[in-house]
Amino acid sequence: MVGYTFLLxxxxxxxxxxxxxxxxxxxxxxxxxLHSLPVFHGGYALALxxxxxxxxxxxxxxxEGSFVSALVRASLPAEAVAGLGAGELSLIMAEVQQTxxxxxxxxxxxxxxxxAAYYNTLHSISDWAMFALVLFILAGGIFLARRxxxxxxxxxxxxxxxxxxxxxxxxxxxxxxxxxxxxxxVFEAARFFALVPITDFLFGTAWEPQIAIRPDQIAGAGAFGxxxxxxxxxxxxxxxxxxxxxxxxxxxxYLNEFASPLLRKIAKPILEVLAGVPTVVYGFFAxxxxxxxxxxxxxxxxxxxxxxxxxxxxGSVMGVMLIPFISSFADDALTAVPRSMRDGSLALGxxxxxxxxxxxxxxxxxxxxxxxxxxxxxxxxxTMIVVMAAGLIATLTINPLDSVTTVTxxxxxxxxxDTSFDNPKTLAAFALGLMLFIVTLALNVVALRVVRKYxxxxx
Amino acid sequence: MQDAITxxxxxxxxCDKVNVHYGDTHAIKDVSIDIQDKTVTAFIGPSGCGKxxxxxxxxxxxxxxxxxxxxGRIELEGDDIYDAGIDPVQLRxxxxxxxxxxxxxxxxxxxxxxxxxxxxxxxxGKAELDEIVESALxxxxxxxxxxxxxxxxxxxxxxxxxxxxxxxxxxxxxPEVLLMDEPCSALDPIATAQVEDLxxxxxxxxxxxxxxxxxxxxxxxxxxxxxxxxxFMPEYDDTEKIFSNPSDKRTQDYITGRFG
Ligand SMILES: Nc1ncnc2c1ncn2[C@@H]1O[C@H](COP(=O)(O)OP(=O)(O)O)[C@@H](O)[C@H]1O
Ligand SMILES: [Mg+2]
Numbered sequence: 001m002v003g004y005t006f007l008l009x010x011x012x013x014x015x016x017x018x019x020x021x022x023x024x025x026x027x028x029x030x031x032x033x034l035h036s037l038p039v040f041h042g043g044y045a046l047a048l049x050x051x052x053x054x055x056x057x058x059x060x061x062x063x064e065g066s067f068v069s070a071l072v073r074a075s076l077p078a079e080a081v082a083g084l085g086a087g088e089l090s091l092i093m094a095e096v097q098q099t100x101x102x103x104x105x106x107x108x109x110x111x112x113x114x115x116a117a118y119y120n121t122l123h124s125i126s127d128w129a130m131f132a133l134v135l136f137i138l139a140g141g142i143f144l145a146r147r148x149x150x151x152x153x154x155x156x157x158x159x160x161x162x163x164x165x166x167x168x169x170x171x172x173x174x175x176x177x178x179x180x181x182x183x184x185x186v187f188e189a190a191r192f193f194a195l196v197p198i199t200d201f202l203f204g205t206a207w208e209p210q211i212a213i214r215p216d217q218i219a220g221a222g223a224f225g226x227x228x229x230x231x232x233x234x235x236x237x238x239x240x241x242x243x244x245x246x247x248x249x250x251x252x253x254y255l256n257e258f259a260s261p262l263l264r265k266i267a268k269p270i271l272e273v274l275a276g277v278p279t280v281v282y283g284f285f286a287x288x289x290x291x292x293x294x295x296x297x298x299x300x301x302x303x304x305x306x307x308x309x310x311x312x313x314x315g316s317v318m319g320v321m322l323i324p325f326i327s328s329f330a331d332d333a334l335t336a337v338p339r340s341m342r343d344g345s346l347a348l349g350x351x352x353x354x355x356x357x358x359x360x361x362x363x364x365x366x367x368x369x370x371x372x373x374x375x376x377x378x379x380x381x382x383t384m385i386v387v388m389a390a391g392l393i394a395t396l397t398i399n400p401l402d403s404v405t406t407v408t409x410x411x412x413x414x415x416x417x418d419t420s421f422d423n424p425k426t427l428a429a430f431a432l433g434l435m436l437f438i439v440t441l442a443l444n445v446v447a448l449r450v451v452r453k454y455x456x457x458x459x
Numbered sequence: 460m461q462d463a464i465t466x467x468x469x470x471x472x473x474c475d476k477v478n479v480h481y482g483d484t485h486a487i488k489d490v491s492i493d494i495q496d497k498t499v500t501a502f503i504g505p506s507g508c509g510k511x512x513x514x515x516x517x518x519x520x521x522x523x524x525x526x527x528x529x530x531g532r533i534e535l536e537g538d539d540i541y542d543a544g545i546d547p548v549q550l551r552x553x554x555x556x557x558x559x560x561x562x563x564x565x566x567x568x569x570x571x572x573x574x575x576x577x578x579x580x581x582x583x584g585k586a587e588l589d590e591i592v593e594s595a596l597x598x599x600x601x602x603x604x605x606x607x608x609x610x611x612x613x614x615x616x617x618x619x620x621x622x623x624x625x626x627x628x629x630x631x632x633x634p635e636v637l638l639m640d641e642p643c644s645a646l647d648p649i650a651t652a653q654v655e656d657l658x659x660x661x662x663x664x665x666x667x668x669x670x671x672x673x674x675x676x677x678x679x680x681x682x683x684x685x686x687x688x689x690x691f692m693p694e695y696d697d698t699e700k701i702f703s704n705p706s707d708k709r710t711q712d713y714i715t716g717r718f719g
Binding site: 338344346348349350358362 | 629
């Protein structure tokens with residue numbers, strides 16, 4: 001029914017559009033100079049009929065559920081619900097709803113069956129009422145819009161107002177979801193900090209997020225110092241950048257400045273394929289290829305102490321993942337340097353490589369720095385590769401051959417499995433998430449600053 | 460009197476039957492011209508007739524355009540510049556170029572001017588480099604305006620100052636020939652007058668070739684003028700002669716504004 005309602009809105013709005021446009025066209029054919037083009041008259045009808053109907057349906061659907069539930073709950077026999085708490089009542093309501101939608105487990109009580117039937121009746125009444133009202137609204141909108149068609153009518157201004165309203169609405173949605181996400185993070189993190197002092201979290205050097213199952217358990221108290229975790233993230237990020245930045249930059253420079261057009265044509269899509277590889281696959285690559293290779297080479301051949309899950313393996317594979325990211329940013333930045341710079345340098349007797357190194361590269365730095373900082377953000381937030389290839393134990397180390405864990409890995413492990421959202425172990429994930437958010441936000445702000453500073457210098 | 464002087468000057472660049480093709484477009488057709496030392500030579504003609512193309516032949520900037528093919532012979536002081544033994548990079552150090560649109564590098568004023576000398580290792584030390592930069596900026600009549608802010612970006616200068624900076628950058632490498640492709644087309648009248656004064660002075664040391672779409676400018680700054688038309692060069696003579704008594708009908712039509 002809801003689907004039909006939306007179809008109805010679509011159809012009748014289109015009808016309104018055509019009616020109004022044709023009416024305006026007729027006016028114009030009759031020799032009058034219209035203030036607005038016929039399409040705007042059509043658009044006005046579309047907006048006047050479709051928008052209120054759409055808003056109405058959305059509001060209706062929003063309140064329908066709770067309204068129907070309230071009626072059904074009131075209809076439950078008094079002896080069946082007497083003395084029940086809110087939790088038990090909502091269990092009964094859930095059973096009613098499941099029965100109503102045909103999902104019957106076991107033998108529901110008779111009053112539940114009755115309530116389910118009542119529930120279905122109410123819903124179909126509500127649906128029909130909605131359909132009828134929407135039809136009425138649409139007809140009214142079309143009628144009003146059709147009456148307004150006149151040479152002097154400023155349909156264009158109105159349509160533009162509606163459009164700008166829609167754009168404002170869209171940006172408001174974007175902003176509010178962001179605010180909502182941040183707010184939920186902050187809220188949950190605040191609950192965590194009520195249980196664990198914030199100073200312990202920020203400056204603690206031990207991360208052992210377990211909680212006692214029995215009060216008398218040995219070593220039952222967890223430790224929630226995030227330093228080893230964030231240090232692990234930073235170590236892996238650093239290794240990733242060590243791989244990605246030189247390789248990405250040099251390949252971009254080579255492809256942009258030195259490669260023959262044919263090679264460029266072949267190599268660029270290959271690089272882009274690298275960007276399309278799912279991170280899970282990179283994870284496989286890290287545990288099945290890179291980590292064993294490191295162990296057999298570093299451990300067996302060189303005799304270095306190498307743990308099974310090394311920061312080096314996870315970081316270098318993450319670096320490979322970031323190569324296309326950096327090279328495409330650098331490529332864009334280099335391409336954007338005007339040809340006149342190149343010519344100016346060549347005309348002074350500079351060689352191709354001098355030109356790249358001394359003129360093109362510095363001119364492209366804003367774009368490149370922006371790309372690198374965004375890559376850092378991605379590396380810090382990257383989850384899949386590290387979940388698969390980095391360790392789980394938080395050790396306070398910067399040795400790339402050791403096993404480290406990262407913020408994202410810890411968030412995942414804290415939330416996996418059966419969790420209750422009232423103990424520090426689970427809530428710690430939100431605190432970590434909040435910190436991650438703050439770090440990446442700060443990085444992005446710095447990235448924008450840097451880019452702007454260079455822009456000022458070079459524009 | 461002037462004829463006597465100019466004719467006595469040595470030939471700097473000798474071009475013989477130069478042809479240029481861009482793919483299928485035949486842009487320069489059998490152009491032969493002897494460009495004198497210590498002379499300003501102007502290239503005039505309707506747009507699209509090949510002035511820039513021909514200018515770029517002289518420092519082999521056409522090499523940077525893939526589809527461009529140059530044939531014929533161009534000699535700089537007797538050496539064939541298209542000879543396999545000639546490195547275009549070294550040639551361009553001897554034949555400087557100033558472009559239509561000012562194109563300072565995104566570097567400080569000082570680094571812009573020092574760019575060429577640094578690349579070619581002209582200066583022995585910091586002091587000598589400072590000297591070269593100062594003298595180039597002085598020759599380009601820019602020194603007084605920028606001497607207090609040599610470290611600020613060259614891109615922050617006004618259009619006329621930027622173009623003079625580009626000229627300073629070109630002369631800092633001490634070229635023998637200076638090619639200028641409509642150097643004043645992006646400038647206001649005051650900046651144009653400054654650049655023209657500058658060209659006048661440059662003539663004492665260099666052979667200057669300037670492309671211009673303004674006949675007044677050609678008449679003001681040049682001693683020799685070459686007229687280009689549809690890839691040909693119908694006439695090349697003393698500027699005075701070209702503007703007072705051209706021998707070719709097409710030149711006459713162009714001078715009197717019949718086309719272009
Ligand atoms: N890079 C290029 N690629 C292809 N054709 C070009 C290129 N540059 C110039 N041409 C062609 O060569 C001819 C001469 O151009 P140009 O030398 O720029 O003329 P001018 O400087 O006298 O206005 C024109 O027909 C133009 O279309
Ligand atoms: Mg030109």
